Amino acid sequence: MTKIVNHWIGGKPVESAAGASGTYGPVTDPATGAVTTKVAFASVEEVDAAVAAAKDAYASWGTSSLAKRSAILFKFRALLDAHRDEIAALITAEHGKVHSDALGEVARGLEIVDLACGITVQLKGELSTEVASRVDVASIRQPLGVVAGITPFNFPAMVPMWMFPLAVACGNTFVLKPSEKDPSAAVRLAELFAEAGLPDGVLNVVHGDKVAVDRLLEHPDVKAVSFVGSTPIARYIHTTASANGKRVQALGGAKNHMLVLPDADLDAAADAAVSAAYGSAGERCMAISAVVAVGAIGDELVAKIRERAEKIKIGPGNDPASEMGPLITAAHRDKVASYVTGAAAQGSEVVLDGTGYTVPGHEDGHWIGLSLLDRVPTDSDAYRDEIFGPVLCVLRVDTYDEGVALINSSPFGNGTAIFTRDGGAARRFQLEIEAGMVGVNVPIPVPVGYHSFGGWKDSLFGDHHIYGNDGTHFYTRGKVVTTRWPDPSEGPAGVDLGFPR
Ligand code: NAD
Numbered sequence: 001m002t003k004i005v006n007h008w009i010g011g012k013p014v015e016s017a018a019g020a021s022g023t024y025g026p027v028t029d030p031a032t033g034a035v036t037t038k039v040a041f042a043s044v045e046e047v048d049a050a051v052a053a054a055k056d057a058y059a060s061w062g063t064s065s066l067a068k069r070s071a072i073l074f075k076f077r078a079l080l081d082a083h084r085d086e087i088a089a090l091i092t093a094e095h096g097k098v099h100s101d102a103l104g105e106v107a108r109g110l111e112i113v114d115l116a117c118g119i120t121v122q123l124k125g126e127l128s129t130e131v132a133s134r135v136d137v138a139s140i141r142q143p144l145g146v147v148a149g150i151t152p153f154n155f156p157a158m159v160p161m162w163m164f165p166l167a168v169a170c171g172n173t174f175v176l177k178p179s180e181k182d183p184s185a186a187v188r189l190a191e192l193f194a195e196a197g198l199p200d201g202v203l204n205v206v207h208g209d210k211v212a213v214d215r216l217l218e219h220p221d222v223k224a225v226s227f228v229g230s231t232p233i234a235r236y237i238h239t240t241a242s243a244n245g246k247r248v249q250a251l252g253g254a255k256n257h258m259l260v261l262p263d264a265d266l267d268a269a270a271d272a273a274v275s276a277a278y279g280s281a282g283e284r285c286m287a288i289s290a291v292v293a294v295g296a297i298g299d300e301l302v303a304k305i306r307e308r309a310e311k312i313k314i315g316p317g318n319d320p321a322s323e324m325g326p327l328i329t330a331a332h333r334d335k336v337a338s339y340v341t342g343a344a345a346q347g348s349e350v351v352l353d354g355t356g357y358t359v360p361g362h363e364d365g366h367w368i369g370l371s372l373l374d375r376v377p378t379d380s381d382a383y384r385d386e387i388f389g390p391v392l393c394v395l396r397v398d399t400y401d402e403g404v405a406l407i408n409s410s411p412f413g414n415g416t417a418i419f420t421r422d423g424g425a426a427r428r429f430q431l432e433i434e435a436g437m438v439g440v441n442v443p444i445p446v447p448v449g450y451h452s453f454g455g456w457k458d459s460l461f462g463d464h465h466i467y468g469n470d471g472t473h474f475y476t477r478g479k480v481v482t483t484r485w486p487d488p489s490e491g492p493a494g495v496d497l498g499f500p501r
Helices: 044-061 066-082 084-095 099-117 158-169 184-195 210-218 231-243 266-282 295-309 330-341 400-408 423-432 468-474
Strands: 003-005 007-009 012-014 023-029 034-041 126-132 135-143 146-150 173-177 203-205 222-228 247-251 256-260 288-294 349-352 371-374 391-397 415-419 437-440 476-484
Touching (some): 023 084, 044 173, 066 099, 084 184, 158 184, 158 468, 173 210, 184 203, 210 222, 222 231, 266 288, 266 295, 266 391, 288 400, 295 349, 330 391, 391 400, 423 437
Parallel strands (some): 146 173, 256 288, 371 391
Antiparallel strands (some): 007 012, 023 034, 126 135, 349 371
């Protein structure tokens, strides 16, 4: 029997309404190609019901004590910890990534719950006493109200957890619209949060597509929108929600470069390139998709990457022997394959061609093997586009300066890494490179929970990065209170029309 994933509104599952607005979409197991689940697609009225539930809940949650909020978050953390395996299995069944990788995703999401558990410290304001005679000034931060989150398919548990734990800890109530391709993990997180004691309506989940998203972007009771997904949609979300007067952070796509200097440990660089390019089948916004080899190391580095890539075992994510799973949909697999089949005609040398790969017994899965393209021209599609699959491009330059100029000419600026033994070069790179997250001998420099995550240029629209201190700032607004309590022995100050000097 097909599983059904319903909305989660006001602390309980809500079926999609019958009639014209009551539609469902299919969810596929990428390893078999079989439709396993039906997910409700929200109508405008259903989104409105979720926002109304969140607005009702805000009336008391927004003024609830920090002690109460942090106690619930600690319980949620314990439940998450106890259900890591179950959530990872849900991710694997709908996304396809291997179980160990899914467990890593849950762990990185849990890090943000850890951060949210410490909200008592983060929301401490600032106080200056005696700024003038008997005058004190306090800066405080208050929640916004109802906020919305719209998330991508590639991290169905972690990216929602980049948003709602901190938003809710700050006193907001939340409406999440997860990816319709793998919606189950988000609902399970909402159930666990409810089990931890979260009052009804504080966290709501509505599923669907553009209809649901557009309603959230225009709803007058939604005060802020966090988005993570592809660049064209991030740009659209930022423009539309801003035009509707909302605070917006919209994180987009990427093309992450790894600059390898001639003095680097080439074995370590090759290990890192293979792990970062092909992990999660390249469906990570921080995946390394372009290696830039400096000087004469190109041939040796490509040989080392090839040797390692050829050994990666591809198979279903729930098979412990698999190191890389399938892609999310057959259509996406075909699109990824088209970059490889078109690469030679556009000037690349195809070192490994992963197209046409299949896993015996799972022929209908969305499989593709690992591809490696060398001497990739910068004007080719494989270099210019975010492929979001297991395709690694190698480019060659003569000098460090040429490498930095190449990376800085990319419209994306999410993550980047340098591999070198030269501390001076690494230090220059940190300062000169135009990207939001930089790794030095670290291929995927995803910040830990207490530092914020975000890219530059077309990888982020808005001025707040996500989680960390930026997250707390995004989900609160500042207020400054200036107070004078005259000493009882003093008389009235008297009228003075002058500006305080
Ligand atoms: P996507 O942009 O297609 O979808 C993201 C969300 O937007 C989904 O919830 C989807 O339902 C919704 N959406 C899609 N089309 C829409 C439209 N026309 N109008 C309104 N809403 C729409 O992204 P995806 O394919 O799910 O995820 C992969 C992308 O996300 C990649 O580009 C990847 O780099 C990016 N990503 C970025 C980060 C980051 O931190 N910068 C993290 C993860 C993923």
